[in-house]
Amino acid sequence: MTHGSAVGDSGDLTAVRHRTTIVDGLSIFYREAGDRRNPALVLLHGFPSSSVMFRDLIPRLSDRLHLIAPDYPGFGRSDAPAPRAFPYTFDHLAEIVDRFLEQRGIARYSLYLQDYGGPIGFRLVLAHPERVQALIIQNAVAHEQGLSDLWAARKAFWADRAANEAAVRANLLSLEATRQRHVGRSPHPERIDPETWESEYALLTRPGMIDIQLDLFHDYRTNVASYPKWQAYLRDVRPPTLVLWGKHDPSFTVAGAVAYGEDLPEAEVHLLDAGHFALDEAAPQIAELIQSFFVRRAGAWERRREHSPE
Numbered sequence: 001m002t003h004g005s006a007v008g009d010s011g012d013l014t015a016v017r018h019r020t021t022i023v024d025g026l027s028i029f030y031r032e033a034g035d036r037r038n039p040a041l042v043l044l045h046g047f048p049s050s051s052v053m054f055r056d057l058i059p060r061l062s063d064r065l066h067l068i069a070p071d072y073p074g075f076g077r078s079d080a081p082a083p084r085a086f087p088y089t090f091d092h093l094a095e096i097v098d099r100f101l102e103q104r105g106i107a108r109y110s111l112y113l114q115d116y117g118g119p120i121g122f123r124l125v126l127a128h129p130e131r132v133q134a135l136i137i138q139n140a141v142a143h144e145q146g147l148s149d150l151w152a153a154r155k156a157f158w159a160d161r162a163a164n165e166a167a168v169r170a171n172l173l174s175l176e177a178t179r180q181r182h183v184g185r186s187p188h189p190e191r192i193d194p195e196t197w198e199s200e201y202a203l204l205t206r207p208g209m210i211d212i213q214l215d216l217f218h219d220y221r222t223n224v225a226s227y228p229k230w231q232a233y234l235r236d237v238r239p240p241t242l243v244l245w246g247k248h249d250p251s252f253t254v255a256g257a258v259a260y261g262e263d264l265p266e267a268e269v270h271l272l273d274a275g276h277f278a279l280d281e282a283a284p285q286i287a288e289l290i291q292s293f294f295v296r297r298a299g300a301w302e303r304r305r306e307h308s309p310e
Contacts, residue, residue: 014062016055020077023100026086029077030070030100031055033062039133039294040106043069044097046115046140048178048204048213049277050076053114057279060287064294070100072120074212075203082208088215090116090223094123110134110294115252115276116216118142119223122230129233134240134297136290137260139252139276142230146256148249158221165214172213175201184275185248192280234263240297241267244286246278268293 016033031043031051041061043054051069058067071078072093073086086092097120101109110133113121118140125132141147153171157164171177178201183189203209234241241264245257254271261269270289274281 014059016058016062021100021103023096023103026073026079026081026096028070028073028079028096028100030068031058032066032068033058034064034066036066038064038066040066040068040109041112041136041290042101042106042109042121043067043112044114044117044121045069045071045075046117046277047216048075048172048181048200049115050078050203052076052199053277053279054112056283057287060283061290064291068101068104068106070097072096072116074209074216080206080209080212083211083215088212089219090119090123090216093216094120094127098124098127107131108133110136112136112138112290113140114138115140119220119226122226122233125233125239126229129237132239134242134293136242136244136293138244138278138286139246139249141252141256142227142234143256143259144224144227145259146252147224148251148253150251154217154220158218161218168217169210169214172210172217173205178204180250182275182277182280184246184250186275186281187248187273188281192275196277196280231263234260238264238266240293242289242293242297243267243269244278244289245269245271246274246276246282247271248274249276251276268297 013035014033016031018031020027020029031054043051045051045053050071054069061067073096074080074088108131111121113135122142153167157168179197182192182197241260243257243260245254247254257269257271261267272278272282272285279286
């Protein structure tokens with residue numbers, strides 16, 4: 001069952017609809033806009049954000065695309081069961097997103113991957129390569145050279161959780177660390193609305209949330225172990241790929257963006273004057289690049305695939 005206003009379905013199809021639906025007994029919140037007859041773009045958010053990170057992008061694309069952006073369990077406005085009742089792994093989050101898309105009847109789609117959206121999206125890609133029409137990758141890593149020096153402490157946490165959990169917990173519960181994820185080394189921090197990181201921090205510090213995020217942080221090691229499989233997919237399948245990279249990201253390096261072009265020479269790679277959450281600063285530019293990409297690349301590739309012999 002889906003809940004939420006149906007206003008916009010029978011009127012302005014470009015209007016954003018805010019809805020919830022039940023997936024595996026969990027209430028999953030999502031944003032949706034655009035005509036379902038248009039190509040679908042699934043927007044997968046990062047840490048510790050939610051589909052709200054796409055609030056400025058969705059209206060800029062909804063006249064040409066069908067956009068849908070879910071909040072994962074434990075994020076945003078979706079249910080956040082305790083870890084003892086719901087294992088927080090990237091495999092499990094990907095399974096929920098997969099069932100969510102099947103439930104919504106979205107059988108063919110492109111993916112916008114940001115941060116945690118990368119490992120969730122690449123799991124969808126490997127599970128259903130025939131469903132994926134194109135990739136838009138925005139500060140989501142699939143190569144070890146994309147991990148900055150900040151990951152040293154996180155790698156120590158993966159190796160010995162008990163010995164390193166206190167330090168990681170303190171960082172997660174730091175308002176300044178939450179701010180830095182958005183501001184990073186941006187030369188224009190005044191362009192970033194403080195409400196963005198303050199609202200994220202409020203969600204991150206809700207009761208029980210830290211335990212959820214620590215479990216996911218620890219499971220992140222499985223993503224690094226999966227990088228070779230993701231790279232092989234890019235080399236073998238060669239999907240149309242648009243890389244949009246905030247070059248002032250303190251966590252994910254520019255080398256991570258360049259690496260996509262090495263696996264996939266035909267990928268379009270753009271280094272933006274923005275940080276980890278590039279939509280904070282460059283939503284109009286990103287929307288223009290996506291519109292151009294779909295006109296030139298994604299549609300043509302899909303038409304060739306539909307008419308190629310099995």
